[in-house]
Amino acid sequence: MVSITKPREKFSLEIEYLMEAEKKAKSIIEEARKEAEKIVLKAEEEAVLEEARADREADAEIKRLEREVESEIEKWRKTLEERLQESLSEFERIIRDKKVDAVRLILKEVLES
Amino acid sequence: MNAPKCLRVSETTESMAGEILRDAKEQVDEIIREAEKKAEEIMIKARKEAEERKRKLVKQGKRDLERFKEQEIIKMRIEFRKKLYEYAWSMISSLMSDAAAALEKVRVEQKEAYKSFLSRSLAEISSLINGGEMVIHVDKRDERIVKELLKSLRGDGKVRVVPDLTTVGGLVAISKKGFQEVDDRIETRLRLKSKVIREKLYSFLFGDLNVGDW
Numbered sequence: 001m002v003s004i005t006k007p008r009e010k011f012s013l014e015i016e017y018l019m020e021a022e023k024k025a026k027s028i029i030e031e032a033r034k035e036a037e038k039i040v041l042k043a044e045e046e047a048v049l050e051e052a053r054a055d056r057e058a059d060a061e062i063k064r065l066e067r068e069v070e071s072e073i074e075k076w077r078k079t080l081e082e083r084l085q086e087s088l089s090e091f092e093r094i095i096r097d098k099k100v101d102a103v104r105l106i107l108k109e110v111l112e113s
Numbered sequence: 114m115n116a117p118k119c120l121r122v123s124e125t126t127e128s129m130a131g132e133i134l135r136d137a138k139e140q141v142d143e144i145i146r147e148a149e150k151k152a153e154e155i156m157i158k159a160r161k162e163a164e165e166r167k168r169k170l171v172k173q174g175k176r177d178l179e180r181f182k183e184q185e186i187i188k189m190r191i192e193f194r195k196k197l198y199e200y201a202w203s204m205i206s207s208l209m210s211d212a213a214a215a216l217e218k219v220r221v222e223q224k225e226a227y228k229s230f231l232s233r234s235l236a237e238i239s240s241l242i243n244g245g246e247m248v249i250h251v252d253k254r255d256e257r258i259v260k261e262l263l264k265s266l267r268g269d270g271k272v273r274v275v276p277d278l279t280t281v282g283g284l285v286a287i288s289k290k291g292f293q294e295v296d297d298r299i300e301t302r303l304r305l306k307s308k309v310i311r312e313k314l315y316s317f318l319f320g321d322l323n324v325g326d327w
Contacts, residue, residue, distance in 0.1 A: 025137030036148030
């Protein structure tokens with residue numbers, strides 16, 4: 001390397017050169033820190049979204065289960081209604097078959113006991 | 114680093130500047146790497162917590178729904194059982210009405226049974242009033258038969274029969290001094306025994322059906 005400057009100027013130049021490098025280094029580190037903050041912030045935002053996603057998915061799953069349960073309840077209602085109708089028919093048949101004896105039983109209870 | 118053409122820095126200085134920048138880049142890489150690592154940890158933790166949250170919410174939801182289902186089924190069972198009981202008791206009430214109508218005709222249509230009833234009634238009344246003097250109120254239609262029965266019971270001497278009642282059947286006896294009164298009319302018996310009769314009817318008619326198992 002050939003120097004065409006005076007030593008003092010040369011020294012000053014070199015200091016300036018190094019300071020500029022230092023400044024640039026600080027700048028890119030600063031930028032990196034900002035970038036790092038952004039990365040972490042983004043992750044934190046996504047974490048919040050994850051929680052919301054979990055709530056949405058749980059909500060959807062519960063709604064699906066609700067439909068299942070409603071369907072089961074409806075099946076039960078139909079089954080019980082059928083049983084009720086069968087029982088009512090059975091009652092009617094019993095009354096038809098036993099009506100005379102039932103009235104006789106009442107008369108006996110009133111008149112004889 | 115661009116130094117003016119006429120002024121150039123030494124290789125050492127250039128090397129030092131390069132070193133500074135390399136260090137800086139290494140720091141940058143480290144900062145970004147750390148940030149990415151932290152971000153990944155945040156996400157792993159968030160996903161884990163989210164899954165756990167979802168699992169808990171669904172578990173709680175399932176439990177609530179299961180409880181809701183059971184309650185609904187119990188409500189339906191109770192509602193249907195109530196309908197069944199109401200129907201059964203309405204049938205029994207209808208039979209009681211039929212029986213009340215039949216009892217109104219018992220004096221005419223079942224003369225022997227009615228006579229036996231009056232006979233038992235008089236015997237019971239006599240024992241209740243301890244053979245003392247009494248007044249027996251009867252329906253005019255029963256006056257003759259009651260007097261006949263009293264003769265056969267040998268208690269007519271102390272008893273006065275007054276035909277001032279309007280009744281389906283039976284009689285009302287009052288001790289002479291009025292301390293004791295026995296109302297043995299058919300409608301009174303029916304009313305007083307109504308609960309027992311209804312229970313007996315239920316048992317007679319539907320006893321084998323186990324409605325309570327609904």
